[in-house]
Amino acid sequence: MEGNFPSMEDNSxxxxxxxxxxxxxxxxxxxxxxxxxEVARMRPVDLRFExxxxxxxxxxxxxxxxxxxxxxxxxxxxxxCTAAHAEHGATALASLYTALGRRIHDEGDKDFDAVVxxxxxxxxxxxxxxxxxxxxxxxxxxxxxxxxxxxxxxEDLGTxxxxxxxxxxxxxxxxxxxxxxxxxxxxxxxxxxxxxxxFSELKRVRAGGLSFA
Numbered sequence: 507m508e509g510n511f512p513s514m515e516d517n518s519x520x521x522x523x524x525x526x527x528x529x530x531x532x533x534x535x536x537x538x539x540x541x542x543x544e545v546a547r548m549r550p551v552d553l554r555f556e557x558x559x560x561x562x563x564x565x566x567x568x569x570x571x572x573x574x575x576x577x578x579x580x581x582x583x584x585x586x587c588t589a590a591h592a593e594h595g596a597t598a599l600a601s602l603y604t605a606l607g608r609r610i611h612d613e614g615d616k617d618f619d620a621v622v623x624x625x626x627x628x629x630x631x632x633x634x635x636x637x638x639x640x641x642x643x644x645x646x647x648x649x650x651x652x653x654x655x656x657x658x659x660x661e662d663l664g665t666x667x668x669x670x671x672x673x674x675x676x677x678x679x680x681x682x683x684x685x686x687x688x689x690x691x692x693x694x695x696x697x698x699x700x701x702x703x704x705f706s707e708l709k710r711v712r713a714g715g716l717s718f719a
Contacts (some may be wrong), residue, residue: 521550527558527655527667530587530606531580533716537680538666539607540718544689555600557591558655558665559584559648582618582639583610588648589638590631601629612718668696675700682717 528535591599605625658674
């Protein structure tokens with residue numbers, strides 16, 4: 507059955523335009539982003555990242571204490587990513603997001619005061635960008651990119667939000683990173699479902715923990 511799965515690959519060689527709206531603190535966005543990187547390794551994909559801030563989305567919501575603390579801490583890394591994008595462009599954001607994600611999620615380092623400067627150094631970005639974590643003047647741009655994503659999929663949804671060739675959808679929410687041919691099958695399936703105007707939701711209960719391998 508595996509070998510007979512229909513492929514949606516564009517044989518014209520045209521690269522699919524893919525935008526992933528992510529929050530650097532969100533583990534599910536990180537898994538989805540690494541899946542898309544895997545797809546881009548095997549398919550002609552123009553992959554870009556934008557900031558979709560969980561802190562902005564949940565700013566005025568009544569949350570459980572642990573999740574409120576998570577969202578309050580999420581302002582800093584998202585602001586730094588927003589500032590990097592604004593001042594140095596999309597490539598800088600992609601490099602910084604990768605450097606942050608590896609430290610925060612793969613290595614489990616939640617000391618953002620240490621993680622952010624180290625990630626900036628790895629991405630080759632100015633050290634003074636770390637100060638953006640505490641700068642509210644970055645927020646209007648971050649709110650705008652978050653609002654763009656919500657306009658695409660709905661205000662009740664969040665990160666990760668993915669846009670493939672102008673078709674947007676929330677998710678997919680994954681507990682591990684699909685690799686190789688599986689990554690391509692998931693990509694084709696998600697794009698196929700999202701392109702159906704009648705499609706709204708596909709969901710099941712999560713089992714087990716998260717794997718970033």
